[in-house]
Amino acid sequence: MTAAVAALVRERGGSVALSEITVRDPGPDEILVRVMASGVCATDLFGIAGGAGDRFPAVFGHEGAGVVEAVGAGVTALSPGDHVVLSFDSCGACASCAAGHPAYCARFAELNYAPRSDAEVAGEAATTGWMSQSSWSTHVVARESNAVRIDDDVPWEVAATLGCGILTGAGAVITVLRPGPDDTLLVIGAGTTGLAAVMAARHRGVRRIIVTDPLDERRRLALDLGADEARGPDAPAVTDVSCVLDTVGTQETVALGLSALAPRGVCATVALRAGANPVTISQSQLLWGRTLTGVIEGDADVHRDIPMLAALWRAGRMPIERLVTGYAFDDIDTAVADARAGRTIKPVARIGEAVVPAGAPPAATPITGIRDADLALLWRSLPPVSPGELVGLWRGTGLSLDHPIQRQLERSGWFGKLFRSVDDVAPIVCTDETGGLVADARLAGGGATVRTVRHDGLDTAAMLYDTRPVIDLFTRLGPDTLLGVMTGPGTEVRGRRYHFVLERVPDRPVRVAD
Ligand SMILES: [Zn+2]
Ligand SMILES: [Zn+2]
Structure with missing residues (x-):
C-alpha cells in the first residue's frame, strides 16, 4: 500500500477536492506510477457530471504522465525510474487489437470505464480505473499495456497531453x-x-x-x-x-x-x-x-503514436505548450471550472512536487538537426508521394550521420538521384572531378524503377534497384523536399535505417559513366 493524495469527487456533479488515500500494490501486469502532471479533458467533465454512471466517490483524470515507481512480476517493457505517458487501455487480443486498431478494442468500455477500486479513502473504497489510470492522484496503478515510455526531455506538462486530447x-x-x-x-x-x-x-x-x-x-x-x-x-x-x-x-x-x-x-x-x-x-x-x-482516440496505437507525437514536439512541429495552462494540484477545482467554462484550452495539474512549467517550445528544427531515433517516426507522420511526382533531378542529404551507408555515399561523392521516368532511374548520381554530374551505374548495380510500395502502414512511392534487394521509400516533407528511408537486408544498423532528404533542383546534364 502507498499513501497518496488524490482529487476526489464525492457525488455526481460535485466539486473536486484533495483527500488522503491509500493505493494498493500493482498486480502482475501492472505498474505503480508517481504522477507528475495530468490534463483535464472534456471526458473528465462528462464523468464528473455522472455521464459514466454513479461511481462516486471517484477519482477522475486520464491524461497522466509520471515516473514508474514499482512494476509487477510480469512486467517486461518498463522499469522503475522510466518516464511514462498513461493513455487508454486495450486487450491486445480481439480482432481490432490484432488488426492494429486498439482504440476500437472489443473490451474498450470495460477496460477504460468499468468502475474498479485501487484506492481507499478513510477505509472506504474510492472508484478508480478511469481510463485505466484515474490520474488526478499522486500515485496510481496502471497496466503495462496503457503506459508508454517516453524520453526524459519531454516536459511533464507536454507529456500529460499526449495520452488523449x-x-x-x-x-x-x-x-x-x-x-x-x-x-x-x-x-x-x-x-x-x-x-x-x-x-x-x-x-x-x-x-x-x-x-x-x-x-x-x-x-x-x-x-x-x-x-x-x-x-x-x-x-x-x-x-x-x-x-x-x-x-x-x-x-x-x-x-x-x-x-x-x-x-x-x-x-x-x-x-x-x-x-x-x-x-x-x-x-x-x-x-x-x-x-x-x-x-x-485518433485511431491510435499508443505505443507507436505517443513517441511519434513526442518526436514531432521535439522537432518543433507540434508546439503543444501553446495550448497548456498549468495549475497547482490543490487548485484542481479551478482547473476543472475553467475547463468547463472554456476559459482555458488544456488545463494541466502539476501533481508531482518538482514540476517545472514548460519553457518556450523548441524552435522548428531544420530537418538535418532531427535526432536519429526520431527519423522513422517523422517519416511515417508525413503524407505519401505518388511515383510520377519523383520525376526530375534531386539533391540528396544524409540524415543518419553515423550510419555506414553515409560514409559509403560520402566517399563516392554522392550528389543525389535522377528520375528520368518511373521506369528509368539513375539511383546514384555523383559529382565528378570537374564538378559535373555522373550517373554511377556500377556503384548502383544498374538502374532502378519507381512503384508504389507499402512500408510502415503507408502506400507511397518507392525506388526499387534493378539488381539489389534494396528499396528506398519516400514521404513528402515539403513542396520540393522528400524524406527518404532505405530498406532491405543489411541496410539496418543497430535497429536504425538510413534516412535522407531529397531536394528538387533544376534539371542539368547528367553523364552516364561507362
Ligand atoms: Zn482488444
Ligand atoms: Zn480525454
Missing part, C-alpha cells in the same frame, strides 16, 4: 484523414483536439486549413498555429473541402461538416456525447461519395 486531434489527421498538399481541411472547434489537428495538418503541408470557433481568442491561436483562415459563427458556410474534423459532435456541427465536403470528401467526428446522441444527416449529400466516420 492531442492524440485524438493529431491522430484523426495523421492516421485517419491523412490530408496532404492537395487537400483542404476544415476543423470545427478550436479546443485541444481541433488545435492539435491544425498543428498536424500544418506539419503535413496541407494546402488550406480553415478553423471555425465562436471564441475570438481561440481563432487567433489557430491562426498562430498554422491555420490559413479562422471563422466565427456568422461567417458564410465553408464548401468544397476534402476533409473535415468535427470536434463538437452535435446535430449542427455534423451537418455543417457534411455540407462543407466536396464530393468524395471525408468528415470525421470525434467528440464523446452522452447517450446515443442521434443526429440526422442528408442521405443525398452522402450519395456523392462522401464519407462520415467516427474516430476514437
